[in-house]
Amino acid sequence: MISVQTEDFQLEREYQRLIARDGAGAVVTFIGRVRDFASGDKTFLLQHYPGMTEKVLERIEQEAKARWSIIASTIIHRVGSLNIHDQIVFVGVSSKHRRDAFAACEYMIDILKTQAPFWKKEGQHWVEAKDSDQAAADAWLNADSWQALEKD
Amino acid sequence: MISVQTEDFQLEREYQRLIARDGAGAVVTFIGRVRDFASGDKTFLLQHYPGMTEKVLERIEQEAKARWSIIASTIIHRVGSLNIHDQIVFVGVSSKHRRDAFAACEYMIDILKTQAPFWKKEGQHWVEAKDSDQAAADAWLNADSWQALEKD
């Protein structure tokens, strides 16, 4: 399940959804929150590209389902005006075994960070992309190439 | 914070504890639950070694705090009689950046699985340890040796 929304989300409710189906022995969740930032103007804005955002998130979820054995998964990303300490993003995965849930959850947030068209504005300043985020995504994508090579 | 308890735990409450301190931009949680098992007798028991269990869990938490930049962490493990679908274990970590929270959370559950003195009994049958759990723990411990070698 994916959702791009202005409203807040509630961890307990998302958890209950992830375990609604039988066999969910392991559940891993990630929540990203607005941290304090250096600016007199404490407004925080999340802009996105409606339409493309949903397509990218759906693709990311499908990719995770193809790579790992997942029972259920959720990606929620908020947009619009937020405040410091607000929740921004939720990624949750339930699976039979924990390895799948951990890997799929981390994969989805890592790829989201570099491919989903969201942009953060702290005060009057657009946040710049971090090399470390690209490196994290590249690690998954390079692992893909490795697997592809091994299958040859 | 560590706790060995018969009572259930509540994800939302544990989440609120993890974000109580400032700067928690990332929160990763893991929940392990009782899965259905093949046995006419559906009783499920978690035995542990009181005293040693707490020492091991505290050591695991300290090791994670030494390895990664963590704001807060929690390990809760239930003991006694449980039912299918009951929650067994909670591991949660808050940190500034997600990489630390993911790694520390997965480390703690992986090491707990192979070092904390808990034993599961499904019906009349004591569960046997899995090679895959030992392999997961060994991967962290071998990574330690690597880091140690690199520092030489």
Place this chain on the structure above:
Amino acid sequence: MNNDIQIFYFANLADKLNCENEFFPLDSTPTTLAQLKEQLSERGTVWHELLGEASTRCAVNQAIATEDAILKRGDEVAFFPPVTGG
């Protein structure tokens, strides 16, 4: 029958170009994305610099596209900086 495409600009590109979206008539079809960027760059230094930046991403019909992408009327094009969500 017009040859319009719609173009979206996001984040600092929208701020600096002072444009969030516009309809733009293609001179001719087929037109490549590279040719569109050239045409837009003629609007001035800011356009030239921002669209020429290596970090500027481009999507055609809501999927990341490369310079050789072929545009046709009705297409949706978007220019934006590296993403920073999550």
Place this chain on the structure above:
Amino acid sequence: MNNDIQIFYFANLADKLNCENEFFPLDSTPTTLAQLKEQLSERGTVWHELLGEASTRCAVNQAIATEDAILKRGDEVAFFPPVTGG
């Protein structure tokens, strides 16, 4: 003054040995963990087999210990199978 140590058994070891914990008088000090296992093994085949199994873990004073650990009176020893929590 007695030379007792306390011994705990967990999971299938407790079931098979029909014992969860006991006080056990050391013959002499120092006694190694290996010597204690030999003495307990004299109780019969089941004891011999279970304590001799490579997978059986041992803790002294609530910390994993090896065969050469030295026991003294008042110590707490535990035998158990590989752990299966989480």
